[in-house]
Amino acid sequence: MTTPSLWRDLRRFTDARVGLGRAGTAQPTAAHLDFQEAHARARDAVWSGLDVRALEVALDRPVRRVRSAAPDRRTFLLRPDLGRRLADDTELPRAPGTVAIVIADGLCAIGVQRHAPAVLQRLLPLLPLPVGPIVIAEQARVALGDDIAERLGAAAVVVMIGERPGLSATDSLGLYLTWTPRRGRTDAERNCISNIRPGGLTYDEAAAKAAWLLRAAQTLGATGVALKDDMPATALPAPC
Amino acid sequence: MPFAQTIGGTRYVFGDLKALMARATPPRSGDALAGVAAESAAERVAAQRALADLPLAHFLSEAVIPYEADEVTRLIMDRHDVAAFAPVRHLTVGGFRDWLLAADPAAVTALAPGLTPEMVAAVSKIMRVADLIQVAAKCRVITRFRNTIGLPGTLSIRLQPNHPTDDPRGIAASVLDGLLLGAGDAVIGVNPATDNVEAVMRVLDMLDTVRDRFAIPTQSCVLSHVTTTMLAMDRGAPVDLVFQSIGGTEATNTSFGVSLSTLREAREQALSLKRGTVGDNVMYFETGQGSALSAEAHHGVDQQTIEARAYAVAREFAPLLVNTVVGFIGPEYLFDGKQIIRAGLEDHCCGKLLGLPMGVDVCYTNHAESDQDDMDTLLTCLAVAGVTYVMGVPGADDVMLAYQSTSFHDGLTARAMLGKRAAPEFEEWLARMGIGSDTDRIPARLSPALIGLS
Numbered sequence: 001m002t003t004p005s006l007w008r009d010l011r012r013f014t015d016a017r018v019g020l021g022r023a024g025t026a027q028p029t030a031a032h033l034d035f036q037e038a039h040a041r042a043r044d045a046v047w048s049g050l051d052v053r054a055l056e057v058a059l060d061r062p063v064r065r066v067r068s069a070a071p072d073r074r075t076f077l078l079r080p081d082l083g084r085r086l087a088d089d090t091e092l093p094r095a096p097g098t099v100a101i102v103i104a105d106g107l108c109a110i111g112v113q114r115h116a117p118a119v120l121q122r123l124l125p126l127l128p129l130p131v132g133p134i135v136i137a138e139q140a141r142v143a144l145g146d147d148i149a150e151r152l153g154a155a156a157v158v159v160m161i162g163e164r165p166g167l168s169a170t171d172s173l174g175l176y177l178t179w180t181p182r183r184g185r186t187d188a189e190r191n192c193i194s195n196i197r198p199g200g201l202t203y204d205e206a207a208a209k210a211a212w213l214l215r216a217a218q219t220l221g222a223t224g225v226a227l228k229d230d231m232p233a234t235a236l237p238a239p240c
Numbered sequence: 241m242p243f244a245q246t247i248g249g250t251r252y253v254f255g256d257l258k259a260l261m262a263r264a265t266p267p268r269s270g271d272a273l274a275g276v277a278a279e280s281a282a283e284r285v286a287a288q289r290a291l292a293d294l295p296l297a298h299f300l301s302e303a304v305i306p307y308e309a310d311e312v313t314r315l316i317m318d319r320h321d322v323a324a325f326a327p328v329r330h331l332t333v334g335g336f337r338d339w340l341l342a343a344d345p346a347a348v349t350a351l352a353p354g355l356t357p358e359m360v361a362a363v364s365k366i367m368r369v370a371d372l373i374q375v376a377a378k379c380r381v382i383t384r385f386r387n388t389i390g391l392p393g394t395l396s397i398r399l400q401p402n403h404p405t406d407d408p409r410g411i412a413a414s415v416l417d418g419l420l421l422g423a424g425d426a427v428i429g430v431n432p433a434t435d436n437v438e439a440v441m442r443v444l445d446m447l448d449t450v451r452d453r454f455a456i457p458t459q460s461c462v463l464s465h466v467t468t469t470m471l472a473m474d475r476g477a478p479v480d481l482v483f484q485s486i487g488g489t490e491a492t493n494t495s496f497g498v499s500l501s502t503l504r505e506a507r508e509q510a511l512s513l514k515r516g517t518v519g520d521n522v523m524y525f526e527t528g529q530g531s532a533l534s535a536e537a538h539h540g541v542d543q544q545t546i547e548a549r550a551y552a553v554a555r556e557f558a559p560l561l562v563n564t565v566v567g568f569i570g571p572e573y574l575f576d577g578k579q580i581i582r583a584g585l586e587d588h589c590c591g592k593l594l595g596l597p598m599g600v601d602v603c604y605t606n607h608a609e610s611d612q613d614d615m616d617t618l619l620t621c622l623a624v625a626g627v628t629y630v631m632g633v634p635g636a637d638d639v640m641l642a643y644q645s646t647s648f649h650d651g652l653t654a655r656a657m658l659g660k661r662a663a664p665e666f667e668e669w670l671a672r673m674g675i676g677s678d679t680d681r682i683p684a685r686l687s688p689a690l691i692g693l694s
Binding site for chain 2: 002003004005006007008010011013014015016017018019020021022024025026027031035036038039042043045046077078079080081107163164165166167168169172184186187188193194195199200201224225228229230231232
């Protein structure tokens with residue numbers, strides 16, 4: 001590539017809103033309205049729901065469905081405590097010694113719907129322990145995975161959850177890994193892999209990193225701040 | 241000790257100091273979520289009246305979280321400066337509000353070591369927005385590393401060039417864009433997408449290269465966990481500032497994976513690198529109302545009081561920069577633009593009263609009832625209040641953290657509207673580099689090829 005000499009040429013290096021130009025000190029009209037449109041789309045995405053049937057078809061595996069104690073989206077947004085707790089009537093089997101997989105809508109279902117099946121497909125062969133039940137969870141926060149995994153008796157839980165929608169991406173998926181999950185675990189006791197989407201982290205990179213962290217967690221007996229993500233860049237498989 | 245107040249024929253009783261403060265707090269969703277908010281507007285104003293009658297000295301004898309149970313309480317009590325407190329020792333909370341509104345800037349500034357977070361939180365609860373602005377504007381806080389932050393008449397900008405995969409060229413492009421729009425005097429600070437040590441060191445190296453090639457009188461920071469930054473320093477990375485998110489209770493900090501001793505150790509390590517040229521304020525902290533409740537570590541104390549307690553943690557370590565990330569946490573803590581605006585002004589005022597170089601990330605997430613109009617309002621109020629710095633994000637859209645903050649343009653606009661300037665060393669550099677013209681051509685001295693953009 002040639003060296004950019006014009007401000008707007010910086011756009012080829014990033015999706016960030018660079019090189020917008022100026023109208024006085026403010027943004028020009030076109031850039032301002034682009035922003036307004038993106039914000040409108042992101043606002044709508046917050047209210048997107050999970051199409052569980054379609055997700056089951058894409059996963060092509062037996063799944064269990066659960067809901068959090070938050071009965072609807074508005075309650076879910078205002079009461080994170082309910083989104084971290086299973087609904088009262090939830091029943092789950094025991095699956096000791098496994099890695100539980102929780103596929104959760106989180107703050108935006110679009111990314112989960114689009115990317116969770118592909119990431120899971122790549123992750124399953126790399127898991128250091130047998131895979132436990134695959135649980136689809138609605139109106140779910142990250143910590144709902146602890147409640148689910150504790151009931152299963154799982155050794156670890158991978159929560160695949162929709163990240164809150166931004167202006168540039170409304171389809172970002174996050175993975176949260178927790179070793180010996182149980183209710184009351186804090187976020188400092190998890191490891192997170194975020195921004196899984198086109199233009200962000202690829203499916204292969206996300207699966208390889210999750211597997212690396214789970215193996216390291218198995219050795220250490222813990223996830224979270226104690227487990228440093230010290231995975232060398234060269235450990236990633238070649239892009240395919 | 242219980243407090244009581246009768247208004248309109250109804251007697252309201254508040255069981256202890258933390259209950260009184262919580263009920264006196266202007267409405268916000270997080271306190272309702274925690275179950276500590278006033279149940280009616282009348283109860284709230286009753287609590288405000290009772291709080292206004294409380295002697296300031298009472299805060300030295302009743303802690304909202306017990307001394308034995310919390311190292312932040314111990315820090316607050318042990319560090320209290322009796323001599324600095326003397327000018328207001330005889331006042332009630334209400335009298336303190338009147339005193340602050342009438343006092344001159346030097347007197348307000350000198351008070352800081354004599355104030356506890358609970359005192360400033362209490363007085364802020366009986367202040368209107370205009371009071372929060374006026375009082376904050378009286379506080380003088382100046383810090384230094386490679387430039388001078390917080391001089392009267394200045395407004396600094398943190399250049400926040402985040403990238404979803406920490407791609408060095410993507411980050412460099414946003415850095416250059418920000419520099420061309422006058423941002424970066426507070427810090428060039430990247431939130432990394434991962435806490436991977438190698439990746440963090442790569443970004444640190446890149447930022448240091450940019451700063452060095454363009455000879456920018458500023459500091460860089462990668463906002464990774466403090467322990468990751470310590471590891472990077474062990475491995476020889478060019479660390480200017482050590483960053484950490486902090487909260488106002490020991491248990492919140494535990495949930496963040498830090499303690500006062502970790503922070504102390506990290507600061508010592510950063511000081512030993514001796515990278516500052518005009519000063520040695522090496523710490524950078526972020527805070528935000530709601531983090532304690534989010535970590536279930538709030539002890540029944542309202543979120544604004546706990547936020548103010550986080551500032552006691554911050555001031556222990558003589559930071560270069562502190563900012564509340566006011567609307568980042570979501571609508572369950574601050575529901576809409578109105579709540580975000582008030583919280584941002586409270587946090588700024590309380591931080592300044594406690595002697596901190598207080599900035600504000602004027603921001604919101606997409607699930608909050610807010611928009612850019614609210615941010616314009618808050619930014620303008622903060623600029624009038626003399627906010628130390630705000631964020632500069634390309635087009636106000638953070639493509640990594642998925643929230644909206646203030647843009648480089650917003651920073652320029654706030655400076656232009658109020659006649660504010662960048663930090664003097666940085667302003668001189670902008671002039672030297674030929675930045676500020678209206679042309680679309682990048683000045684030759686800022687050749688993108690110098691920082692790997694070709």
